[in-house]
Amino acid sequence: MKNEKNPPLDRVDGRMKVTGGAKYFADFAIPNMTYCVIVGSTIARGTITSVDTKKAQGAPGVLGVFTHQNMPPIPGWDGPASKQADGPPPKPDTEEKYRILSSPKILFDGQPIAMVVADTFERATYAASLVKATYSKQTTRTDLEKHKKDEITPRGGDYARGDAKAFESAPVQLESEYTIPIEVHNPMELHGIIAHWTGADQLMVYAKTQGVNSTQQAMAQAFKLDPKNIHVHTEFMGGGFGMGLRTWPQETATVAIAKKVGRPVKLVMHRSQMFTMVGHRPYTAQSIQMGADKNGKLVSIHHAATAETAKYEDFTEATVNMTKFMYDCPNVSTRYRLVRLDRSVPIWMRGPGEATGAFALESAMDEMAHKLNMDPIEFRLKNYSETDPEHNRPYSSKHLKEAYERGAEAIGWKDRKNEPGKSKEDNWLAGYGMSTGVFNAFRWEASARVVLNADGSLVVQSAVTDIGPGTGTALTMIAHNVLDIPFERIKVEYGDTSLPKAPSQGGSAIVSAVGSAVFDTCTKIKNDLFELATKAGAPLAGSKAADLSIENGNVFISNDSSKKVAITELLKANNLPSIAQTADSKGSAELEKYSMYSFSVHFVKVKVNALTGAVRVTKAVSVADSGRIVSPKTAASQMIGGVTGGIGMALTEEAIIDHRYGRFVNNNFADYHVAVHADVPAIETIFIDKPDPIINPMGAKGMGEIALIGFSAAVANAVFNATGKRIRQLPITPDKVMQEA
Template sequence: MGIDKKSEPINRVDGRAKVTGKAKYFAEFEVPGVTFCVMVTSPVTRGTITTINTKAAERAPGVLAVFTHLNMPAIPGWAEQGNNSKLPSGGERYHMLGSNKILFNGQPVALVIADTLERAQHAASLVTATYNKAEHHTDLLKNKEKAAMPPRMGDYTRGADTNAHNTAPVVLKADYTVPIEVHNPMELAGILAFWEGDDKLTVYAKTQGVKSTQRTLAGAFKIDEKNIQVYAEFVGGGFGMGLRTWPQEVVVAAAARAVKKPVKLVLTRDQMFTLVGYRPYTIQHISMGATQDGQLTGIYHEATAETASYDDFTEGTVGMTRFMYACPNVTTKYRIVPLDRGVPIWMRGPGEATGAFALESAIDEMAYKVNMDPLQFRLKNFAETDPEKNKPFSSNNLKEAYQLGSERIGWAKRNPAPASMKDGEWLVGYGMSTGVFGAHRGESTCRAQLNADGTLLLQSATSDIGPGTSTAMVQIAHEVTGLPIEKIRFELGNAAFPPSGSQGGSATVSSVGSAVFDVCTALKGMLTEAGLSFDNGTVKPAAGKSDGLQEVLSKQNKTFFEVTKSSKGGAEQEKYSMYSFSIHFAEVRVHPATGVVRVKRVVTVADSGRIVSPKTAASQMIGGVTGGIGMALTEEGIIDHRFGRFVNNNLADYHVPVSADVPHIETIFVDKPDPITNPMGSKGMGEIALIGFSAAVANAVYHATGKRIRELPITPDKILSA
């Protein structure tokens, strides 16, 4: 049983709160007596603190407390872990303010808490420290010899001829670089924490998972999860940085307990570069073999990425290469290099976006080598079934997507020869790429409450970092019950609600949506038993019955019907390989004299099953494309390795795309239900919107100029020096 009709586009159910400024983000809750926390951070990249002087700060007006490693109350869960990380990278654990060790530049060394923000900021500037500097390593290119296989990602090999990529009639060998990228959601990260007594904690958090934050805090403070309340109804973007509860959040909670007052920490923008993760600098080597007529015979793909000395961050960078194309011999390797840096975290599209830049650039390069249209080359090597898992795809409408997109952009009308098209002085280029990401579904729980007035309340401890979770859930409930949208309310961002996973990996609609589907279905059953039914947007007496909803509830001494359902995928899912797909087409202009690249037009096609919420889904796609434009053309976190310190940790120098960088973006949905993934027939969208897009731009730049740029971002200097 599922939903078989197409969904209508509706406005966001929480949109009014957002356009009026009434939506409250974590730092905006009025908590009486709130105090302000500002962090002092290390200018040193590795070493130890020798002295730290907090006297002037403590004496400054309005200051309640200054915490350093010398006086920070112990965090029981951390103390239990000890310092030994037991990780292959071998480093010590990072416990903020837990010792005098400095493991990365920008590491907090003191917290100042004061009665106003300005006073806390000023007092923080009065803290002075001296350091014993040790030699540091932040440059992956100079530390490649430390590359190690992470425990969570082994090498992969398919096919007997592991050398096919070297011996084929046509061989391509190329190296690709994706720099550090920083999530930089517009809302600054942080936490607002307060205690009742010593064992009851409430936090307003910037998190993609209220349950995960609750678990982390419970583990850190060794108190029952029930005693920790986490709120995060509105989250001002995450893109992955909110998938972890960061050490400073735990420390601020501990500080709040010590000063016995609510404490609010809002990171500064520069701290967003060092304390809440980033997309790791990654170098990739691809070696690819094909026959003269364009049949892939072998692919070798090796990725090497940075991680922290204290954590083995791992992501799916080489995953796509294993199954995307019908190639008999494939080898992938993934290595990590521990550096004196803060730990990375998944950033939208995560490793798959990094890997897709390399693979989809290489596919384009190979297509030109064998004199084939890049689209035809992809079709020729199309994988009808998943060659990695040897399973059929639950659904795969890529061929239709290729066709829809290529027709819309006018792919066939272009002159395929590189550097052949012009618009005035500007060179014109078209490029395409494919994106893919697992159609995941996790366990999720939802509570439904049908009130006497016929309104339906749904609750689940999930999140909305922007995609429009509530809107999609209300649409699912509407489609199951027939109740009008305005009579349904979905509540989230509260750890006391029935548990759900974090919002990440494009899995929210599939996971939480299934729970909504199931709980609404259960509610229907409950109504049937009570002699009621959903009928044309209201609850009416079932055939042959006379009591309406109010009468039935009142006879049962209830004010509402209530049911909670947990939902997860069944065993049938094991039989299939489940992925969401996207195809991106980009038309670019490149100025040959200045090296400036502009994306002029975009057509992006999603094959992500049935579209549950068409309006917000289209926004997801244009958002992913915009992020992809940044990845392709503008974004790069730059470290001066002499100091181990960022030299563009602000929004003027780290270039997130602005409106002028982004053209009108055309989105197309194949919109065909997937019969396996979940009852809605949907698959995720958040990642595929971005995955591969950077390659479409790089490929278009090649088509425009004949210059192959393999190192992102494609800034004017790279065009001029290529």
């Protein structure tokens, strides 16, 4: 692979996406299709005492109304849960068990109480409105703040190094509490599935899933089928952000219902149902105790988090993990607890727990820097961890210092006044803030197949789904880097279980995992070509493979490019219509000697209206230290998307529950505020773009999560710098910021 920066390549599927050529799950039309609509519970805890489906059953076009009284069985759900397949395997020690439409018990707001199937979507919707239920309500517990005392300790336990009492004697002390609200992924595309039984034991599924292989496994388990009999197709997703990382019960139920009605069934959920049935970022309360000496050297950090989960399943995430290794601090402890509430189960949402934890840690770092009267970057550099203090091993690569420098330069950090409330612009208060983000850089196992055709074109295949970051573009670039085939002659086929196995698109891991598989497979093809070129009688016979290169469609001797042979000639001479290779790729044991992380630094400039409390982000600069950037254009877009999500997290996003009823009151796009264009300034993205020498052959680390992790703290820190007001509860809405006139 050439050790130079990659050129900017337009999104290879961009034209298809903007012209309607890209097919999303709901776009697939199957003859004889039927439509399913879910009726949700209007209480959050209790029991269904009656459910009247008579009117619905008699409504025009209705083919079936399924409730807990007549739901077809899902045979595999009560078997042992395998690691891959998550239908709903309840964790063994939870209090309740949730099986969709299997009992009159209600465990959360919006829980499906009926699924109605009709010959059109409109008729199913109307019939669903005719299903009437009565309930015996029980007291609802949905407010984490009120039920913190009921916390449980999930698996994983607490962490501590050094002296637990170091804080008490630290010369400078900080104790702060932070909360983040419930956030909902709310991708543009609605969630759902098309279930089509093409034979008695043959299932075709078009799903909104971040991993076709994991959906295939989940369905195989649920219906006790050989995975080979299940075909799952999800080439594109209209945004996932984590909600498609498992197969949700209503998807499996749709498959069971399709079998019962004997026709293909399409389920497209309502926006309001995406607040209760496909996960969310959990409400989390955190506290930080931080001690430092007068020179700004950290003495101790204690980071505690308490998050909500469902009664029927414990969901955990890495909320406090960043604190364990981010800074060079001798005494560190973390504590992580859950409270089981009458709520549906959360799931990872972009930058999962780390984004939650980084809000607390990076706000606290800013608070401490202020106490010490130090520049926040200087304070971080003073406590920079050169090696991972949690695992006592080196980082595979870390260029965070350079990221601080370049970001500071780009935002104009030198204009920042360390004393808050001292800058004005257009009669608004102005301020600067920054923060750090970090996320594991993974190297998962994946496989790929690559076919080189005699005409010189290349096909790259992997089951991986594109959830939007530009997977096809990145894989094109990697194949190009190895074989130097022109971009327009490379075709990537993906998102289908008939293709080589790949992990789910998540954890910022796909370029590393699937990219490595593509790299390795292309390398095999290159070696095949070198062999063909050097075998007896071939144009470069007698040369060693190690002395060859490939460029512009030719294999040539590296130090004498006049001795060359065209790839197309090689295949033709050998009567080969194509060369195909498949490879599995995973990291070696060597990787375990290193801590592998991607790092980011976010800088923002805000202006704040002191009277109205309105906050505007006027400039944002995000710097990623995520190894070699495979595809600069789509990487920048991904970063811009993450920052936009970060602005939402910082300023606008909050799903609000009326705890008297346990029900959401803003479960729609008008009242749940994702950031709109007017909230988002021009975002500058900077890539350090230095290859990681350890993680994979491309030297690329992930960057989907770090684009968002830490961003909300940068905004909160900037609001403090502008106003002197420290907002520790997200989102930072005007009411929290405004001051007495």
